[in-house]
Amino acid sequence: MHSRKPFFIFVALLFIFGTAASIYRSVEHNVPFLPGKQVQSWSVEAKVMFNGTNKAAEASLSLPQDDAFDVLSENASSPGYGLNISDGDDRRAVWSIREASGRQSLYYRVTLVPTGQLDVTQDEEPEVPEAFTWQVTEKGAADQIMNDVWQRSANNLSYAQQLMSVINDSNQSQNLALLLSVNNRTQLFLQMLQSKGVPAKKVSGLMLEDQRRRQQLSPYVQVFHDGEWVLFDVEGNKEGRPDNLVLWQQNNQSVLDVIGGSNSQVNFSMLQETRSALATSIDMMNNSDAMDFSLYQLPLEEQSTFKGILLIPIGVLVVVFLRVIIGIKTSGTFMPVLIALAFIQTTLLTGLIGFLLIVAFGLMIRSYLSQLNLLLISRISAVIIVVIFIIGLFTLISYKVGLSEGLTITFFPMIILAWTIERMSILWEEEGPKAVVMAGGGSLFVATLAYLAMSNSWIQYWVFNFLGIHLVILALVLVMGQYTGYRLTELKRFKPLAGDK
Amino acid sequence: MEFAWPWQLRRNGVLNMNKRNIDYIGKYNPRKYYKRVDDKLITKQLALANGIAVPDLIGVVEEQHKINDIPQMVIDRTGFVIKPAKGSGGKGILVITKVDAGRYYKPNGDEVTPTEVYRHVSNILSGLFSLGGAPDVAIVEGLIEFDPVFDGFSYEGVPDIRLIIFKGYPVMGMLRCSTAASDGKANLHQGAVGVGLDIATGKSLFAVQFDKPVLKHPDTQFELSQIQVPEWDTLLHTASCAYEMCELGYLGTDMVLDKQRGPLLLELNARPGLAIQTANGRGILQRLQHVESLKGPTLSVEERVAYAKKHFCSNPNF
Numbered sequence A: 001m002h003s004r005k006p007f008f009i010f011v012a013l014l015f016i017f018g019t020a021a022s023i024y025r026s027v028e029h030n031v032p033f034l035p036g037k038q039v040q041s042w043s044v045e046a047k048v049m050f051n052g053t054n055k056a057a058e059a060s061l062s063l064p065q066d067d068a069f070d071v072l073s074e075n076a077s078s079p080g081y082g083l084n085i086s087d088g089d090d091r092r093a094v095w096s097i098r099e100a101s102g103r104q105s106l107y108y109r110v111t112l113v114p115t116g117q118l119d120v121t122q123d124e125e126p127e128v129p130e131a132f133t134w135q136v137t138e139k140g141a142a143d144q145i146m147n148d149v150w151q152r153s154a155n156n157l158s159y160a161q162q163l164m165s166v167i168n169d170s171n172q173s174q175n176l177a178l179l180l181s182v183n184n185r186t187q188l189f190l191q192m193l194q195s196k197g198v199p200a201k202k203v204s205g206l207m208l209e210d211q212r213r214r215q216q217l218s219p220y221v222q223v224f225h226d227g228e229w230v231l232f233d234v235e236g237n238k239e240g241r242p243d244n245l246v247l248w249q250q251n252n253q254s255v256l257d258v259i260g261g262s263n264s265q266v267n268f269s270m271l272q273e274t275r276s277a278l279a280t281s282i283d284m285m286n287n288s289d290a291m292d293f294s295l296y297q298l299p300l301e302e303q304s305t306f307k308g309i310l311l312i313p314i315g316v317l318v319v320v321f322l323r324v325i326i327g328i329k330t331s332g333t334f335m336p337v338l339i340a341l342a343f344i345q346t347t348l349l350t351g352l353i354g355f356l357l358i359v360a361f362g363l364m365i366r367s368y369l370s371q372l373n374l375l376l377i378s379r380i381s382a383v384i385i386v387v388i389f390i391i392g393l394f395t396l397i398s399y400k401v402g403l404s405e406g407l408t409i410t411f412f413p414m415i416i417l418a419w420t421i422e423r424m425s426i427l428w429e430e431e432g433p434k435a436v437v438m439a440g441g442g443s444l445f446v447a448t449l450a451y452l453a454m455s456n457s458w459i460q461y462w463v464f465n466f467l468g469i470h471l472v473i474l475a476l477v478l479v480m481g482q483y484t485g486y487r488l489t490e491l492k493r494f495k496p497l498a499g500d501k
Numbered sequence B: 001m002e003f004a005w006p007w008q009l010r011r012n013g014v015l016n017m018n019k020r021n022i023d024y025i026g027k028y029n030p031r032k033y034y035k036r037v038d039d040k041l042i043t044k045q046l047a048l049a050n051g052i053a054v055p056d057l058i059g060v061v062e063e064q065h066k067i068n069d070i071p072q073m074v075i076d077r078t079g080f081v082i083k084p085a086k087g088s089g090g091k092g093i094l095v096i097t098k099v100d101a102g103r104y105y106k107p108n109g110d111e112v113t114p115t116e117v118y119r120h121v122s123n124i125l126s127g128l129f130s131l132g133g134a135p136d137v138a139i140v141e142g143l144i145e146f147d148p149v150f151d152g153f154s155y156e157g158v159p160d161i162r163l164i165i166f167k168g169y170p171v172m173g174m175l176r177c178s179t180a181a182s183d184g185k186a187n188l189h190q191g192a193v194g195v196g197l198d199i200a201t202g203k204s205l206f207a208v209q210f211d212k213p214v215l216k217h218p219d220t221q222f223e224l225s226q227i228q229v230p231e232w233d234t235l236l237h238t239a240s241c242a243y244e245m246c247e248l249g250y251l252g253t254d255m256v257l258d259k260q261r262g263p264l265l266l267e268l269n270a271r272p273g274l275a276i277q278t279a280n281g282r283g284i285l286q287r288l289q290h291v292e293s294l295k296g297p298t299l300s301v302e303e304r305v306a307y308a309k310k311h312f313c314s315n316p317n318f
Helices: A004-030 A135-149 A154-167 A173-183 A185-195 A277-289 A300-309 A310-328 A334-346 A348-371 A376-401 A403-409 A414-431 A431-454 A455-466 A468-480 A486-491 B008-012 B018-026 B031-038 B040-049 B063-074 B116-126 B231-245 B275-280 B286-295 B301-311
Strands: A036-064 A069-076 A081-086 A092-114 A200-207 A212-215 A218-225 A227-232 A245-249 A256-259 A261-276 B057-061 B078-082 B095-098 B097-101 B103-105 B138-142 B160-166 B169-177 B194-199 B204-209 B250-257 B261-270
Touching: A036 A277, A069 A081, A092 A261, A135 A154, A154 A173, A154 A218, A173 B063, A185 A200, A185 A218, A185 B160, A200 A227, A212 A256, A256 A261, A256 A431, A256 B116, A261 A277, A261 A455, A277 B078, A300 A455, A300 B286, A310 A334, A310 A431, A310 A455, A310 A468, A310 A486, A310 B261, A334 A348, A334 A414, A334 A431, A348 A431, A348 B078, A348 B301, A376 A403, A376 B116, A403 A431, A431 A455, A455 A468, A468 B275, A486 B008, B018 B250, B031 B040, B031 B103, B031 B138, B040 B138, B040 B231, B057 B063, B057 B078, B057 B116, B063 B116, B063 B250, B078 B116, B103 B204, B160 B231, B160 B286, B169 B286, B194 B275, B204 B275, B231 B250, B231 B261, B231 B301
Parallel strands: none
Antiparallel strands: A036 A092, A036 A256, A036 A261, A069 A092, A081 A092, A200 A218, A200 A245, A212 A261, A218 A227, B057 B138, B078 B095, B078 B138, B097 B103, B160 B169, B160 B250, B169 B194, B194 B204, B250 B261
């Protein structure tokens, strides 16, 4: 006898690979585990304005590049302008025109999806900035404050923390009052950090708030500490990063450059949107051009076909379980799955009634046909044609009566129905009506359970979005194929053999 | 509804469907030999070649137009049986016990018209009774004149003897007696009485109908504990021979006793059912494992029968 070890390793691999593929899909592509999950996204519009000077003009706007937000879609509208969006470390949109006259308005719209990745990390230590050169009048005051704070701090981070609280101290010393009279707080904070050789940079951020218009970017300072850039909001006297802050410009570059224009400015309006988490992740996948194995790359028609096909493994799993572990008898191995597929189209109650009606009428017709002494092939063919008549008749009657449910009866696979009727009829002749009810009832029971599993919206969602599940189902079916234990119905059947001898 | 605990059944060595399929049928029955038992015509030819007694072969109907030859075939017979070569579970068997001036009668006295015979054979040829609906042929066999020693055992039908032959050893046996409830058929699930037989002696051990113990035949009131199958050794011997003939390790043999000719092999089954355990009131698994554990060269038929009689005898359970 050959070893079963390779088999179990194979099954375990299928199981692990299937589960891992599903988890990967959830984590890497943000496909939510539960259907109907919603995510918030932000629609931000930047409006660039400047006055044209009847000459060629070029406007260059920095675009957001922030790990905390994924760009779901972006577009720029600017009639008459040429547009170039440059990728790279510093993403910028550059509009250009030969002649710009009067007030110009350029729009850039982006949809941002929060990723929850708020930390800004950097592996290598940034270069120590050049010491800031203070004005002679300010130097004494600045040195005094910096040295005082330096003494009270342990590292870059605590120095920055102390510094911010000193700058925002309401009981300002004269030294500080002097400095603040010529610098703003953020500027002063940055200068004092750089003077002590602390890596720090100014960034521009936009606070996202629903339905805000004409917002400006606010300046923030990032201080490098222990592999991470820590954000300081000096004006607001806050440390750390709120999750609704998008860092628009992080590279010490300008936010907006306009050549050939005057009085330029940019302002932002924004709107919070709620969208399906699934739709969002599908759009993200399409954006990233990932050659990922996703059925969403198929045309819609094929997608809906696959939505049906991918339910069959669930039905098959139910049938295997009910037959191998429970031991329910069905007529025809996978007929219940096919009936269950029809139930999905017709809904359960209509399907059950329709099935029973067709089979009952079919059996009546069949009992007449059996008296005609026909060959088997022509008899079944006759049954198929009669089944079509019955279906047509029921559809017509239900339409006249106004029962729209009756119209779905056409979804039953006719060949399957004809074979069912033929088998049931033989069963009736050979073993009587009781056997027919038992076999038919078993099939319908299994079909109903398969239908309940297959019509569950969560299961429908999972089998289509996490293809790894099918490997897990395959593993389960293979394992059940090796089950040598008692079926549940056998525990009843062999009850007389359970006693002690 | 009462259920047994799985460990109670396991302790009593009750073989179940899944284990039968995987560990016995799947393991000991090579697929390529299946047609030797699934096609009764081939079984018959093999049996004749191996000197095993089978019911008379009157004729074979292979094509629709040959159906009209049947009356000519059976003209001087008192009765005959039409069965599909590839039928299973006793399906599609038509038994005619009386032929009277071209009119046919079933065992219960109902007349069967030539049209009905024609349709039945036509159904057989179309594959109605064969597995998967494959085209089939109809076998016309001589009627078994069953031994009067069985009078009273059975109602409206021939009692047949089912033996499970594992690797050539007869491991368990039962007598299947038809009843009014089973409509003259010998299938236990249809209501036939199953009588467990002692491998050593051919005496009855236990009897059930619909999985419930019975003491008397429900129709004839025959005391089932009194059964002693005659020519038991010949039966065991014939059944054991079937192993060499079809080379299937796990095999069910169905035999009947003919008044003149003794035990006749009716058919072989590569997937024998599990009801034999209920009829015997005991599990079959320990005996199968016993045979599995046997080492050494393959024994002759006589040695195997002797070994089985020695090791698989049991006490009556009435």
